Amino acid sequence: MNTFKEMYFPSSEARALNKRLREEHERFLLENPNWVPNELRLLPKIIARTLNKMCPKTPLMVPLGWIDGTTWADMQERERIAQLPEREKLKDAKAHNDAIRGRCFRIPRPYEVKSEEAAFKSVQAFAEVDRRVFNSETFDQVIPNEVLDAFNEFWERVAEPGEWWSGKERIAIAEEIRKAHDKKVKPQNIPLNEISDKPKSIISPLTQEITRKVTCESYKIDKEWAAHATELMGPGKYSELLSIVVNLLPVDIFCRLSGRPVVSLPVPKSGKPTKQVPEGIVSGEAYVPWVKEWIGPNVSRALSYVQKDNQIRMKLVSSMYLGLENAPGGETKFISMRWDEDEPLNRAQVELIAARTSAINECFY
Numbered sequence: 001m002n003t004f005k006e007m008y009f010p011s012s013e014a015r016a017l018n019k020r021l022r023e024e025h026e027r028f029l030l031e032n033p034n035w036v037p038n039e040l041r042l043l044p045k046i047i048a049r050t051l052n053k054m055c056p057k058t059p060l061m062v063p064l065g066w067i068d069g070t071t072w073a074d075m076q077e078r079e080r081i082a083q084l085p086e087r088e089k090l091k092d093a094k095a096h097n098d099a100i101r102g103r104c105f106r107i108p109r110p111y112e113v114k115s116e117e118a119a120f121k122s123v124q125a126f127a128e129v130d131r132r133v134f135n136s137e138t139f140d141q142v143i144p145n146e147v148l149d150a151f152n153e154f155w156e157r158v159a160e161p162g163e164w165w166s167g168k169e170r171i172a173i174a175e176e177i178r179k180a181h182d183k184k185v186k187p188q189n190i191p192l193n194e195i196s197d198k199p200k201s202i203i204s205p206l207t208q209e210i211t212r213k214v215t216c217e218s219y220k221i222d223k224e225w226a227a228h229a230t231e232l233m234g235p236g237k238y239s240e241l242l243s244i245v246v247n248l249l250p251v252d253i254f255c256r257l258s259g260r261p262v263v264s265l266p267v268p269k270s271g272k273p274t275k276q277v278p279e280g281i282v283s284g285e286a287y288v289p290w291v292k293e294w295i296g297p298n299v300s301r302a303l304s305y306v307q308k309d310n311q312i313r314m315k316l317v318s319s320m321y322l323g324l325e326n327a328p329g330g331e332t333k334f335i336s337m338r339w340d341e342d343e344p345l346n347r348a349q350v351e352l353i354a355a356r357t358s359a360i361n362e363c364f365y
Helices: 012-031 045-057 072-082 086-101 118-127 145-158 167-181 205-216 223-233 235-257 307-322 347-360
Strands: 004-008 107-110
Touching: 012 045, 012 072, 012 086, 072 086, 145 167, 145 235, 145 307, 167 205, 167 235, 205 223, 205 235, 223 235, 235 307, 307 347
Parallel strands: none
Antiparallel strands: 004 107
């Protein structure tokens, strides 16, 4: 049965917008050759890189995500539109949608479908699919929803501007963490103050070396080195860099232990760092400045200089280490030594694994 009543031809405005967005996206791909849309996140990087490099040079070939409107440039355009006044927002959103529809030659315009018709129900079922980056389909194993929620919250956050780094810089640091963890980065065996702090592409060689050290050789970091890194980089940038390392690595390791590749990093979001310093910051009590008046253990206070990232860190810790539910009797699991009998491991077993892991990593608390 034919459900289409007319053919759609893109206007000159839609073609002009598509030209601009494609140019922006292809410039982005020059710096980010491994980028793929979220729906293709399982695509091997070598294939993504090959397709992204072929696209500008191959006639009739379009970028990944182009037909569906999920390219990096499309996402940036949606963010720009979201910040406009309501009247302009509606106008520009329609123009963007028309441009996307015009990316296939002579795209048919469908009839309006009524709610009781089968086509509507199919669309409705499609809309109910869990489209989070981490969901029940991401892993072969059954993963608690609180863990998936924590992963998704971090994935959303890492692409945003932080307190001290832009979204683009945060993603560049995340990429550097992965290179370092895979032993693809050699140490620069010279003092930190002799390494350039001028950005090379996105982040500086100094930032790259500090990221490598924190990722691969945290057990070698002493108070003197941390003070030197903080002096060169600034306490805010150093603390935020630490937070990205300690938040990304558990997610990546979790993926690998679950038998699947790591998930492609999200597209950085536009905006400027807030450069907001929390009240009550003191120095000298730890390797990084932290909030003096803090209720709770020092492990949760460690990165209180960057509070939003610290909150996500503790959510990751709680979801993977203890779980977010209370123990029997209403106590938090952190305090309680007795857990439910249906837990896979009891508290003593969990602490034994945690202590052994800390010893292997030379991470002492």
